[in-house]
Amino acid sequence: MALKIPVTSNGQPADTAAGLVLNSQCVTDGTATLVQGAISDGVQLATYTNNGCVRGRDTITATMGSSSQTIGIDVGAANIGAIQFSGSSLAGTSIVLKGSGGEGRSESAQLNFRVVDQQGNGLAGVDVDFSATTNTGGLTVTPLRATTDATGNVTATVSSGTIPTPVRVIASARRNGVNITGLSDALTVSTGLPIQKSLSMSVARYNIEGDSYDNERTSVTVMLADQYGNPVSDNTAVNFVTEGGAVGSSARGACTTVDGACSVDLRSQNFRPANGRVTVLAYVQGVETFTDTNGDGQYSCTNWTAGDASNPVAYRPLVDTCLSGGEPFVDQGDAFLDTNFDRSYDGSAGDLPFPFGHPSYSATGNGKWGMNYIYGTAEVVFSGSYADATRQVCSGNSCRDWTLSDGNNPSAITLPGTAGTCGDGLLAVRLADRNNNPMPYGTTLSAIPGSNVTVSLISPDNVASTNGAGGTYHFLSIKPNKADAACAAGSFTLQVKTPKGNISQFPYTTN
Ligand SMILES: [Ca+2]
Ligand SMILES: [Ca+2]
Ligand SMILES: [Ca+2]
Ligand SMILES: [Ca+2]
Structure with a gap:
């Protein structure tokens, strides 16, 4: 609103307004501003801005020296510029299911909104209605209506229901024929007690x-x-x-x-x-x-007594005592x-x-x-640091420890040789420590060459993460260096090395 203030000096229009002071009740309240502009032909211009004055009528006072004039103006309520979500009482964004609160868990959250005018100033005395985007599981928002305080702030509390759901709270207000709504950040009702x-x-x-x-x-x-x-x-x-x-x-x-x-x-x-x-x-x-047989998301019971002095209409899990008719x-x-x-x-x-x-x-x-x-x-x-390697006799997918009936010397391997040729051999071993437990994770297996044969593959060539009693099974593929000759006597050594560098060695001979 533009104001024009005539200023005279000795009855003539003045060309300066030194010492002019403008004030009003709403300016004193902090809900309006008065800014002086230029002076021309004895008229001082000023701009009055209503920043949310709720007086209905404001009195502006112009003072210069000992003279002073007042003027009353009607002040319409400032238009709502926005309803801003300004935060919640939560450290995170989730509240827990109804009935599952406890240490560090909250079943409700305070949501703070601020109603501001078009200049971003808080508006006092605005009625704000609250609702939730969902009421599933008995989720509630209280109060349904509240009035902004002197700084434009207003608070609602959302309380969880028994069904997990994302939810936002809607705040809406109406002034000067215009509806404005604001939305809270998304909350989740999703986490409860571990099961x-x-x-x-x-x-x-x-x-x-x-x-x-x-x-x-x-x-x-x-x-x-x-x-x-x-x-x-x-x-x-x-x-x-x-x-x-x-x-x-x-x-x-x-x-x-x-x-x-x-x-x-x-x-x-x-x-x-x-x-x-x-x-x-x-x-x-x-x-x-x-087992949530009725699908309501919580433990249900048909015959119960109240766990406290109140008179609930429905069984409250973790509060009331189920006598019979409870879910399995x-x-x-x-x-x-x-x-x-x-x-x-x-x-x-x-x-x-x-x-x-x-x-x-x-x-x-x-x-x-x-x-x-x-x-x-x-x-x-x-696990121990030194291995026992027990030779295995395998058939299909199952293996068993070597016994005397399999031969006197489990370290002697017979390659399938026939006249003029020598085939590949396989050695299966079970590795375990002194307690018949697995060797340490990361233990490696390797072959040290001896004579006439080569270990072409060790599978697996390391010990995986396992606590299996009896240890781990490993398979060595053995190839004669000259497959076209009769199987000559050969040898190699299986070496087992733990992550700490401890070595166990097992010598083998062939044919
Ligand atoms: Ca249930
Ligand atoms: Ca129990
Ligand atoms: Ca034990
Ligand atoms: Ca036990």
Whole structure:
């Protein structure tokens, strides 16, 4: 709005307006500006800009020296320029399913919006209506209407339902006959508590050269997902314990998930189990596996009692007590360190229940579906550094150890020679350490030439990641150097070298 202010000096139009001060109530409020322009023929120009004044009527005062004039103007509410999404209370972008909140998990999020005019100034006193792009699973937004504060800010809370879904919150406001809407960033209702059936545990190297060496390492990884197969919330803590060596970091034997997974190192050191086989247990608070027969995304129960003083109309998983009519579930017993890795608890074998402090081990659970320590277990071998090579007798896909009935000398190989020719031979061996465990991951096999024969192929020529009892099987192809001659006596040596450089040698003779 342009203002014209006559200025006189001694009754004549003035050509300067030194000392003129312009002000108004809304300018004092900070919701309007008054900017002086040029003066011409005794008329001072000024521009009044309404930046969201809500007074309805503003009084402008022009003061020069001891004289002062006022003028009242009607101030229409400033037009809404935009509704901006200004952030949420969440560190990330996801909230967890209803009923699965807990440490580090939120079932609701505050979403902040700011209503601004066309100059980008916050507008106070604007009524804003909220709605969600979906209400699936009982997702809610509250309040449905709120009024912006003095700086134009307004807040709504979105609370998760029981079905995972992406959602945005819509904020809309109307002023001067114009509707404006704003949209929040996308949130996901997708992550909840880990469920036993979706827990995976794996080891990078199941056989490390840890029998004679300290600080040989392998990483142990746990991956978690919720009932829907979505990764659980970040920072879910997974605890590890081990039968031998050491697991985890100095900051506890735990890791916290990112994108539903985390890893720790297992390293070799004392204690070393006599058979070299080390059980590692990972456990985490989660829920028992269940079958969602009615497809509502949560554990359901028809006959239940309230778990607190409220009077709910429907069964609330993890809150109320299901008496009967619950969906099928796996009632899990206690987590335990399965030292002999036979998948059953055996206290006399040294198996230990976890977490510590259990008065007694329970294999059968508490008879109810609910929260439990869910767990995974893996067995890592602290492999020896020197190999035994046991010759194999193979037929089809199966092999067995050489016995006396196969011959007195398992190191003597007969190539299929006939008069005037000599055919190729095959040697099969089983490599194992002193505990009949696999040699360390990365152990290599090679042949040192002797006489008259060549080892043309060793398959495989290294030891893979495995904890298989009995070790690993390897096949050597042996070719006579002169196939057209009668099979002359020959020799070669099989060499087995561990990652730490320890060498075992096995001499063989042919014909
Ligand atoms: Ca259900
Ligand atoms: Ca063991
Ligand atoms: Ca056991
Ligand atoms: Ca249970």
